[in-house]
Amino acid sequence: MTTKHIGLFGLGCVGYGLYQLLQSTASRDLSIRRIVVSDRRKPRLVPSELLSFQPGDILENPDIDIVVEAIDDAEAAWQIVRTALLRGKPVITANKKMVAQHLGELIALQKQTGVPVLYEAAVCGAIPIVRTIDQYFSHEPIQQLSGIFNGTSNYILSKIFNDRLEYPLALRQAQQLGFAETDPTADVGGFDPKYKLIILALHAHGIVLSPADVFNSGIDRLTAADIRYARDKGWKIRLSPELIRTEEGVAAFVLPRFVHPSEALFGIENERNAVSVNTAFSGEQFFAGKGAGAFPTATAVLADLRAIAAGLGYSYERFKNPANILPDDRVLIDIYLRYKDFNQVKHLGFERISEGLIEGEFQYVTGTVTLSRLKKYAHILQNEGATIVGTGKVVISNGQPGTRIPKSHEKETCSTLSQN
């Protein structure tokens, strides 16, 4: 048994979690040889002989076999990953933003150097979803993929629905517990789950989506009135990234949506994550587990370390034959819009309105809008005090105005809701 020497960048939650995990599992075949940190004044709970402030102590060190990148800054992380691969060192990273932003370059660099990058820890913590989609379901068409990819916003939603806290208080509590950053936008605004969705879209459909092109809306605009609307119907709200595939292509977006008690996501509370995968031959597969925290994330890093030690990388099987990306105006999403002014309803250009209510200050409609309209107007309307929540139904139109594709091609994320 030869020992693999690890160079670790960053000693925050994930980095220190990995250090502890390697200590407690007595993994003698994997040893941290060097830890590069940036803050010189911070006290560190590791032997000081391991510490360094020079990236070169890892990147230019011939004794380091594998690089683990666990820092926050996406651009600095990318420079580390890039340099490590060019120096022939396999990399494990937990940085979802970096991976999502550099997906195409990451594949090209792996091909060029023949050196693998693994990033299981970047998507839903301890849930082994990247490798499962990349390897286990590598040849099975994936018709739909969704879930709860962000522990922070799910924690806040749990507090809102179970403990009846209002959004600002639930957010503050999440911040005090260390679940939410001082600037929580990446989590509550739906950016973090979008990065994860983009990573899964590569492995599920072979496509490289740009973060700027994928629509995301978060939970930060939900008001007491919206919560009451959901609660009165016995529903909850979950921040749900969606990846939908028909024969013609793929649609992707992140939007909060109502969930019904009969859905598996209804029971996923607090910082737990979940992934639901609908495949052509195996039907629905459901995975749930801790999506954040030092040990769950470090567990994923450790599993990747063992894969690298065994010489494994991702197959990127579907990248050889990527799917089309559907035009936004063919993606029809059923939403609830709480509005301040009827002009807001007009802006969204509803294809069809199902119901509406005006009750004093509380005014809403439900109906179908295109993803292109949502992209163009959702943030403007929400800045003006409106709220948009998906009702769980998404249909891909055949591109002819006023017509729909046959029923069998409809992808419903929540058939129960849509029938109500």
Place this chain on the structure above:
Amino acid sequence: MTTKHIGLFGLGCVGYGLYQLLQSTASRDLSIRRIVVSDRRKPRLVPSELLSFQPGDILENPDIDIVVEAIDDAEAAWQIVRTALLRGKPVITANKKMVAQHLGELIALQKQTGVPVLYEAAVCGAIPIVRTIDQYFSHEPIQQLSGIFNGTSNYILSKIFNDRLEYPLALRQAQQLGFAETDPTADVGGFDPKYKLIILALHAHGIVLSPADVFNSGIDRLTAADIRYARDKGWKIRLSPELIRTEEGVAAFVLPRFVHPSEALFGIENERNAVSVNTAFSGEQFFAGKGAGAFPTATAVLADLRAIAAGLGYSYERFKNPANILPDDRVLIDIYLRYKDFNQVKHLGFERISEGLIEGEFQYVTGTVTLSRLKKYAHILQNEGATIVGTGKVVISNGQPGTRIPKSHEKETCSTLSQN
């Protein structure tokens, strides 16, 4: 790209499912070269040039790279697997009974020949649980593992609880739909989930359990009175294999148990399977998906074919350092016993009785019994008309009579129930 040639034994549900799956996924790198079947009179929906009745046409054929074993008979399957490995051909099998009965020999043969056997399809169909425990959680202590491993009995329980069918009618319906065999004992008696539990115990704890030593009780003795008892409390019953680990060792058994609406297993209906894994560092991981059926099982076989083609086998990491097996008299299980005669209560030698009721014909007690007493008397009592259902709590005693290990070592499979 070189094409791997497959020799397939058996063209039943799994074998024909694999044939169709390879056709529909246009997997040109994997090709079925030969199919050996036993029944000469049965019409077959594959090109007849593929068919043979001679095992040697696969086992002695130098053109066959990989053997897929998909026949029913466990002993015949074992002979095929054994011969194939000795001939240097990797094997994929879906036969849980064969794998569980020959676990020790399978490991020894793989070591001796250096040729891998994979059996993801033998455990919970399309759920990638064997490889996840073997590889992903290979170094993480697994404190508890349970779930729904048998689609047939879960289908019957769903019909009983949701459609209010009585057991015999629900069984007949499952048989008519092809979910249950004419002799349903393997499924409804808890043997099939026991084989799967034994396979997972090897990968989770490095231990080789003998089917004869692991206690199993099924759902075939449940009466209308037991169902009413569960339903009145808002519970359901699930057939639940349990693998519990403390610092001192492992306990394993299969017993139906009550489940509470707050538990994830409550929502797993019909032929779906689920696995719940509690790990020391990552917390609870939950997997659910189709556990039976041609395509879900064939999907698992196909994933194993790709793993073999990539040169992968199981790590059997924990087999290097196996756990102890706890003595049965240290495993304390909380049960519900519906009895006919108070002597039946005495036989089980309850350590503690929590509650009891006598209401005409319907008499029951709940309390704590040892696994050794259950092993000795459960089947005798159930043959006399009693029913035993777990209430969800299992405690490992420290071996001193009358004392319990500290609270922190208690493993509760269902803390909500046990507090009721």
